Amino acid sequence: xxxxxxxxxxxxxxxxxxxxxxxxxxxxxxxxxxxxxxxxxxxxxxxxxxxxxxxxxxxxxxxxxxxxxxxxxxxxxxxxxxxxxxxxxxxxxxxxxxxxxxxxxxxxxxxxxxxxxxxxxxxxxxxxxxxxxxxxxxxxxxxxxxxxxxxxxxxxxxxxxxxxxxxxxxxxxxxxxxxxxxxxxxxxxxxxxxxxxxxxxxxxxxxxxxxxxxxxxxxxxxxxxxxxxxxxxxxxxxxxxxxxxxxxxxxxxxxxxxxxxxxxxxxxxxxxxxxxxxxxxxxxxxxxxxxxxxxxx
Amino acid sequence: xxxxxxxxxxxxxxxxxxxxxxxxxxxxxxxxxxxxxxxxxxxxxxxxxxxxxxxxxxxxxxxxxxxxxxxxxxxxxxxxxxxxxxxxxxxxxxxxxxxxxxxxxxxxxxxxxxxxxxxxxxxxxxxxxxxxxxxxxxxxxxxxxxxxxxxxxxxxxxxx
Numbered sequence: 526x527x528x529x530x531x532x533x534x535x536x537x538x539x540x541x542x543x544x545x546x547x548x549x550x551x552x553x554x555x556x557x558x559x560x561x562x563x564x565x566x567x568x569x570x571x572x573x574x575x576x577x578x579x580x581x582x583x584x585x586x587x588x589x590x591x592x593x594x595x596x597x598x599x600x601x602x603x604x605x606x607x608x609x610x611x612x613x614x615x616x617x618x619x620x621x622x623x624x625x626x627x628x629x630x631x632x633x634x635x636x637x638x639x640x641x642x643x644x645x646x647x648x649x650x651x652x653x654x655x656x657x658x659x660x661x662x663x664x665x666x667x668x669x670x671x672x673x674x675x676x677x678x679x680x681x682x683x684x685x686x687x688x689x690x691x692x693x694x695x696x697x698x699x700x701x702x703x704x705x706x707x708x709x710x711x712x713x714x715x716x717x718x719x720x721x722x723x724x725x726x727x728x729x730x731x732x733x734x735x736x737x738x739x740x741x742x743x744x745x746x747x748x749x750x751x752x753x754x755x756x757x758x759x760x761x762x763x764x765x766x767x768x769x770x771x772x773x774x775x776x777x778x779x780x781x782x783x784x785x786x787x788x789x790x791x792x793x794x795x796x797x798x799x800x801x802x803x804x805x806x807x808x809x810x811x812x813x814x815x816x817x818x819x820x821x822x
Numbered sequence: 823x824x825x826x827x828x829x830x831x832x833x834x835x836x837x838x839x840x841x842x843x844x845x846x847x848x849x850x851x852x853x854x855x856x857x858x859x860x861x862x863x864x865x866x867x868x869x870x871x872x873x874x875x876x877x878x879x880x881x882x883x884x885x886x887x888x889x890x891x892x893x894x895x896x897x898x899x900x901x902x903x904x905x906x907x908x909x910x911x912x913x914x915x916x917x918x919x920x921x922x923x924x925x926x927x928x929x930x931x932x933x934x935x936x937x938x939x940x941x942x943x944x945x946x947x948x949x950x951x952x953x954x955x956x957x958x959x960x961x962x963x964x965x966x967x968x969x970x971x972x973x974x975x976x977x978x979x980x981x982x
Contacts, residue, residue, distance in 0.1 A: 541961055542943035549956040569940040569964040575894050576932035579916040579925060580977050582838040587972040588936075627838070637971040683857075687896035688907075697900050723857035723897075729890035729926050733861040737893075800956060 529561040532654060533601045535592065537610035538570050539758035546802025547758055550787035551606055551651070553796045557667045558659045565595050571613035574684070575727040578613070586627065587634045589617035590642040594635065602647045604654055606787075608684040608757035611692060614648040619691045650685060650694050652702055652756050652786075664709040669795035670821045671711025677789070678715040678750035678781075679703040680741070682760045683723050697721070706786060707754060710793035719744040724763045735774050738767055742779045751813055752782045754789055761785055766807045782810035792817050830879040837917055839910030843874040846906045852898035858891045865891045867898050867908040874911060882915055885924050889915055920977065937978045940964025 532555075540547045555562055570577075571589060578585040593614060596603040605611040621628045622644040632641055655664065686697040695702045700721065707714040719741045725734030742764070745753050755761050761783055768779035788801045798817075803810050835841040852867040853859050859866055865888055873881050882889060889912055898908040919925050935942050945961055953960065970978070 538941040538943040542941055542945045542949050545949060545953045545956055545958055549958055552958070564959075566962065567965055569966070569969060570936045570942050572936050573932050573942050576929045577936060578913060579929050580920040580933055581917055581974045582913060584973040584977060586838075588969060591968065591972060634972045638968045640968075683893075683895040683897075688899045723893045723895040725857070725861070725893055727894040728858055728861075728892065729928065730862070733858065733891065736861050737857065802952065802956060805952065 527559060529556070529559055530658070531561050531563050531601060532604045533563045533565050533596055533599065534651075535568060535571070535603050535605045535610055535614065537605070537607045537758075539609070539762065540606055544758050544761065544785070544802075546805060547606065547761075547785045547787060550785060550791045550796075550801045553800055554667075554787050554790045554794055557794055558655075558663060560654075560659070563599070563601060565599055565601075567595050568592050571610040574609050574612040574616075583627075583630060583634075585613065586617050586621065587631045589613045590621055590631045590635060591638070591640055593618055593646065593648065594640045594642050596646045597643050600646070602649060604649050604651050606651050607759065608650065608682060609759050611648065611650045612684040615650075615693070616691050618644070618646075618648045650692065650756075652685070652706065653694055655706060656702055661705055661709040664706070664790070665711075668710050668793045670793055670817070672789070672793050672817070673711055673820065675712040675752075675816065675820075676715055676748070676750045677707045677712045677752055677754045678717050678745050678748045679707060679720065679754045680717070680745065680760060680764070681721045682755070682757055683721075685757060686721065703754065703756065703786070706756075707789070710790055712789070712793075715748045715750055717744045717748050724760065724767070726759065726763055735771060738763065738771050739775055739777075742768060742771055742777075742781075745781055746779060750781060751816065752784050752789075752810065754784055754786055756786045758785070769807055780808055782806065782808050782813045784810070795821070824878060825880050826877045827879050828877040830877045831874065834874055834911075834914060834918070837914035839907065840914035842906050843871050843911045845904045846871045846875060846908075847904060848872060849903065851901045851903060852906075852908045855897045855901055857893045857895045857897065862891055864888055867892075867912070870915075871906060871908055871911055874915070883919055883922060883924065887915075887919060887924065889919070890926055933978050937966065937969055937973075940966045940969065 689697040704714040725737035
């Protein structure tokens with residue numbers, strides 16, 4: 526057997542402490558693709574790219590730099606599984622590698638706890654590891670139950686793609702990465718009108734976010750998919766329980782099951798569905814699981 | 823009466839990303855795809871940057887400022903042909919507002935959560951049970967004592 530490649534996952538708060546089923550699905554699927562997850566000690570919140578950054582940018586950069594410094598000490602790239610964590614850590618890494626003055630200021634603070642940001646590792650969203658290192662063909666090779674005839678609508682959201690020069694994931698206007706990842710497990714990817722649009726989670730106004738959510742959910746519903754696939758726990762938070770909230774606000778019946786990409790991959794790889802926690806999702810994927818069971822024969 | 827204080831521009835320029843407002847030539851590219859502008863009658867990133875250019879501090883730095891309607895989607899960062907990165911100017915303005923204690927409660931509660939627990943999500947019994955059921959290791963306590971030395975003094979306090 527070929528030697529396992531190593532990556533250090535950064536799961537962040539939402540996956541660790543709210544949606545552990547996503548952590549489990551990454552831990553179950555990556556070894557089948559030839560990857561060993563190396564868990565580093567001492568991570569904190571990335572920290573939060575919206576609210577924490579809104580308070581003080583230098584403090585935000587410094588805490589992000591501390592998390593990156595842990596990966597530097599271990600000489601391993603940091604692989605993020607949440608678009609929000611990527612937003613914080615990739616921007617800090619990008620900025621501090623280029624801006625000497627800011628790096629000095631951050632290192633002055635890090636010095637107080639015996640740490641230093643050197644700029645020696647990369648921060649990568651796990652979707653890019655899947656595309657660039659694992660490769661779509663390899664993903665397909667590990668599939669035991671191709672999700673034939675399964676209609677999967679995908680949503681990118683904002684921070685996976687933008688700003689493109691920092692996130693380095695895909696074209697911010699015409700992305701294809703999620704579509705290709707879904708094709709790799711045999712399902713049929715469906716685009717939707719609002720696929721790169723914002724859910725409004727970080728907009729601090731009472732009236733606007735529900736309208737933004739309504740437009741995106743209507744656009745998703747319009748495609749009549751078996752499920753909505755995301756690659757970020759914050760997006761999941763918005764669209765899973767979010768459909769129930771919007772049903773109350775708008776007297777609608779949105780009911781598209783929502784899944785994190787690695788849950789779908791796990792199902793296609795024939796991993797026990799109990800290990801990926803779909804039962805804890807607010808929109809119960811009953812019809813969806815029956816369809817998978819039928820495919821598995 | 824609109825108060826114009828051009829020294830405000832110097833103070834903004836000292837914030838990280840704040841100096842970028844000087845590059846704006848008011849083309850409006852940032853408005854076309856702005857998620858907040860699509861849903862708000864008032865929010866307009868071009869006007870926000872214009873107000874910084876005119877030194878209209880009182881219109882920007884105040885309780886319940888319109889600026890908090892920004893969705894943080896980074897589309898203006900992508901669109902701007904001048905590298906103004908309007909969202910970065912907006913974040914600099916938010917930092918100035920936090921210094922003046924004008925930031926919303928959501929900002930303060932996230933800081934408290936990070937400082938006290940090292941996380942933004944609460945590790946409750948349900949999560950502990952689910953992690954166990956999935957065969958995941960128990961979560962370790964993040965080294966929170968290493969965070970305060972990295973932060974601006976006073977930024978975490980309820981009156982800081």
